[in-house]
Amino acid sequence: MSTYDTALQVRRTIIEMANRSQSPHVGSCLSCVDILAVLYDDVLRLEPWHKRDIFILSKGHAAMALYSILHAKGILMKEDIEGYYQNCGTLPAHLDRCTAKGIEVSAGSLGHGFNMGLGMAYGFKKQDNNRKIFAVIGDGESQEGSIWEGALFAGGLGLDNFTAIMDHNNLQGYGRPNEICAFEPMREKWSAFGWHALEVDGHDHNALRAALREDSQGKPKILIAKTTKGKGVSFMEDQLVWHYYMVTDAHKCKALEELS
Amino acid sequence: MRNAFINTILEACQDRDDLFVISGDAGLGVFDVFKEEYPDQFLNLGAAEQNMIGFSAGMAMAGYKVLVYNIIPFVLYRCYEQVRNDICYQKLPIILAGIGSGLTYAPMGMTHYSVEDLGIARTLPNLTVLSPVDPVEAQLSAHYALSASSPVYIRLAKRGEPTIHCTQQFDISKPQLLVGGDSSVTLFCHGSIGEETLHASRILAEEGIRPRVFSVPMVQPLDRDALLQCLQGVRTVVTVEEHYSSCGLGATLRDIIMDSDMPCSLTTLGIPSRFIHEVHDTAGMRRLWGIDAAAIAAMVKKLWKVT
Numbered sequence: 001m002s003t004y005d006t007a008l009q010v011r012r013t014i015i016e017m018a019n020r021s022q023s024p025h026v027g028s029c030l031s032c033v034d035i036l037a038v039l040y041d042d043v044l045r046l047e048p049w050h051k052r053d054i055f056i057l058s059k060g061h062a063a064m065a066l067y068s069i070l071h072a073k074g075i076l077m078k079e080d081i082e083g084y085y086q087n088c089g090t091l092p093a094h095l096d097r098c099t100a101k102g103i104e105v106s107a108g109s110l111g112h113g114f115n116m117g118l119g120m121a122y123g124f125k126k127q128d129n130n131r132k133i134f135a136v137i138g139d140g141e142s143q144e145g146s147i148w149e150g151a152l153f154a155g156g157l158g159l160d161n162f163t164a165i166m167d168h169n170n171l172q173g174y175g176r177p178n179e180i181c182a183f184e185p186m187r188e189k190w191s192a193f194g195w196h197a198l199e200v201d202g203h204d205h206n207a208l209r210a211a212l213r214e215d216s217q218g219k220p221k222i223l224i225a226k227t228t229k230g231k232g233v234s235f236m237e238d239q240l241v242w243h244y245y246m247v248t249d250a251h252k253c254k255a256l257e258e259l260s
Numbered sequence: 261m262r263n264a265f266i267n268t269i270l271e272a273c274q275d276r277d278d279l280f281v282i283s284g285d286a287g288l289g290v291f292d293v294f295k296e297e298y299p300d301q302f303l304n305l306g307a308a309e310q311n312m313i314g315f316s317a318g319m320a321m322a323g324y325k326v327l328v329y330n331i332i333p334f335v336l337y338r339c340y341e342q343v344r345n346d347i348c349y350q351k352l353p354i355i356l357a358g359i360g361s362g363l364t365y366a367p368m369g370m371t372h373y374s375v376e377d378l379g380i381a382r383t384l385p386n387l388t389v390l391s392p393v394d395p396v397e398a399q400l401s402a403h404y405a406l407s408a409s410s411p412v413y414i415r416l417a418k419r420g421e422p423t424i425h426c427t428q429q430f431d432i433s434k435p436q437l438l439v440g441g442d443s444s445v446t447l448f449c450h451g452s453i454g455e456e457t458l459h460a461s462r463i464l465a466e467e468g469i470r471p472r473v474f475s476v477p478m479v480q481p482l483d484r485d486a487l488l489q490c491l492q493g494v495r496t497v498v499t500v501e502e503h504y505s506s507c508g509l510g511a512t513l514r515d516i517i518m519d520s521d522m523p524c525s526l527t528t529l530g531i532p533s534r535f536i537h538e539v540h541d542t543a544g545m546r547r548l549w550g551i552d553a554a555a556i557a558a559m560v561k562k563l564w565k566v567t
Contacts, residue, residue: 097350105321106349109341115311116346119318126300127322146342149311 003205006072007037011232012259013068013081019252021085023093027230027242029065031169031202032136035225036069038208039134039165046073053131054104054120058113059138059167060095066103067091075102111144113137114164118150121162121220133162134212140172143181148193155194159220163212166222167202169229171240190222202227233258261452262359262418263290264395268402269327269355270294273301279406280319284312284330286359291329309334313342320352325406331365332358332374332415336381347411348384354412355405361391361415361451362502363531363545370536374415379507381413382480388412389480390432393454396425397477400432417452419542424454424475433478434486441470445496445564447556450476450509453502456546459553460560469564471498479509487513488520496563497526500556502546505530527563529556 010033018026040046044053057066067084070076076091080100083090091099094108107113117135124131141147154162168186170176177183190197196216200207202225211223229243230236233255247255273279273294283291283304295302305312309330316326328335335358336343347354358377365372381389388408392398398416405412430436435448439461449457454475461473474490476482491497497517499510510528517526531549538548546552550559 106345109345111310112314112342112345115314115342116318116321118311119315119320120322121318122303122315123319123322123324129322146310146314149308150315153305153308153311153315 003037003041006041006069007033008259009072010037010065010068012256013071014064015233015247015252015255015259017064017068017081017084018247019249020082022246023064023085024244024246025061025064025093026245026247027171027236027239028059028138028169029062030231030233030236031227031229032059032062032065032167033231034203034205034227035136035165035167035208036065038205038212040069040073042209043212044134045132051131054117054133056105056107056113056117056133056135057095058107058117058135059110059141060107060113061093062167063091063093063095063108066095070100070102076100110138110141111146115146115150118154118159118162121159122157125159125161131161134165135163136165136167138172139166139168139170139177139183142166142186143177151190151193151195154220158218160216160218162220163216164220164222166224167227168224169227171229171238171243173243175240186224190224195219196221197224198222199224199226201225203231261392261395261398261421262416265357265392265398265402265414265416266290266329268399269406272406273298276325277301278323278325279327280324281327281329282312282316282319284309284328284334286330286334309339310342313339314346316354317342317346317350317352320354325353325355327355327357329357329359331360331372332377333371336377336413340380344384348386351386351410353409356411356413358413358415359418361417362453363542364417364419364452366542366545367539373536375502375531375536376504376507377415378479378503378509382507382512386410387480388478390414390477391450391479392416392477393438393450393452393475394421394424396423396428397432397475400428400430401477404432415451419452421452421455424458434483435474435476435490437472438475439473441472443472443493445471445498445560446490446494447471447473447498447500447560448476448509448513449473449500450479451502453500453546453551456551456553457500457556460556463553463557464560467561469561471560471564476509479512482512482516484516487516488522491517491522491524494522494524496566497524498529498560498563499526500529500551502551503530504533506533527559529559
């Protein structure tokens with residue numbers, strides 16, 4: 001089974017969860033699926049569990065994507081997925097690390113997981129522990145001051161065990177990043193902060209794999225992953241409304257047809 | 261008080277390599293020797309408080325016992341959401357050491373006063389809050405925090421507060437009797453205003469008025485049963501705090517007294533809820549807000565007659 005198969009399975013699970021729960025953020029989930037598939041299939045060390053690498057979904061509103069990949073990897077069960085966003089259920093719409101195995105940090109408010117990941121990376125480095133930290137951040141999230149506070153320090157601390165992946169789907173809650181602020185050039189900004197910064201097609205698994213494995217030359221690394229919001233479902237792709245819209249039964253049928 | 265607390269923590273660092281001190285660009289004269297001797301247990305994360313708290317949470321998840329040191333606005337106010345989500349929501353055993361409780365920094369200006377921090381801290385589940393009255397309570401607070409498995413916030417003054425307690429053998433989680441006397445009028449205080457409260461009790465004693473005085477070092481969670489025990493036979497309760505009286509110990513006691521149907525009145529001495537534009541040093545501020553020894557004594561004298 002290839003990482004593309006995993007990604008397809010995860011996208012289908014997301015559509016089913018979003019339809020069952022009538023919860024938002026399906027577009028934000030679909031954009032980061034390929035990143036998660038490559039990470040969980042080919043990059044993260046997951047065994048033994050107590051020595052695993054840490055994955056942080058800092059853009060915690062894409063929780064369905066994390067739940068779905070954890071389900072694909074057998075870490076979350078079918079009952080966990082079915083209890084998402086339900087009364088007396090199992091999993092909330094934003095991440096709560098007390099709810100299930102594999103949820104490393106509680107996240108949902110933007111600009112938190114990234115900094116916690118930096119602290120973990122620093123802690124592991126001090127302990128000569130070779131566990132690595134990977135954190136997916138959003139492009140909207142990258143307007144938070146906390147991200148840049150952390151970026152400034154991580155560059156100076158040489159945290160080469162930390163990799164951030166920006167899911168740059170170019171659509172945030174109510175607009176495009178570069179229309180809201182002087183967002184670009186992103187790679188140059190991170191480079192100037194002392195990071196090993198790369199641009200990559202966030203849906204090209206070979207490119208993602210190579211970038212994630214690339215030596216960061218003693219620096220923390222960031223991949224600016226160019227992605228498409230709603231990726232994989234034609235009527236959701238690059239559409240702002242799918243940050244919030246609910247997946248109806250008709251939407252679900254059409255989406256699953258495309259994702260077969 | 262600040263030094264008693266910090267020295268206890270730093271001494272513990274000698275035996276615990278999991279202890280780690282994070283400063284937010286503060287600590288001149290406090291950590292100078294420590295950071296030279298223990299460079300692997302100290303990091304200055306600069307003037308970046310959101311990152312400071314989130315980063316500390318991450319270190320705690322990597323197995324460290326982290327002490328975060330800064331003045332109170334930068335430990336609790338600017339980074340409130342990080343304290344809420346990253347530390348308290350995840351119940352991480354981090355020590356938040358906030359310097360400059362109450363009006364310690366007067367006349368530095370309102371930005372540097374911490375007269376509402378208890379009101380803020382009280383909104384945070386999982387957070388233990390300590391407000392020591394003297395260096396002894398500060399030391400015991402440090403020991404408590406070092407062994408705690410959940411977050412602890414400690415508010416500290418740093419103006420050379422005198423030692424009040426004669427012993428270190430007491431439970432910091434319970435109210436402490438500082439001055440015995442007639443239980444019908446009982447004073448409760450916390451933090452560095454304890455010094456003024458004790459001075460007031462000495463003024464009153466000269467006139468034959470002897471109310472009891474308790475310190476309440478652990479203001480969250482409040483040991484309700486122990487407090488109710490202290491309130492047995494009390495007709496008049498007076499709280500004294502260098503804090504907004506609307507959201508500090510007085511407000512908490514009001515809730516407890518009302519819930520318990522105790523037949524006692526409550527007078528809360530503190531600072532009114534407004535921004536402070538007046539320019540005074542700490543002593544002058546206490547006089548202004550009626551929480552200096554003379555004002556406390558005058559209020560108790562008035563209540564004594566009524567009682």
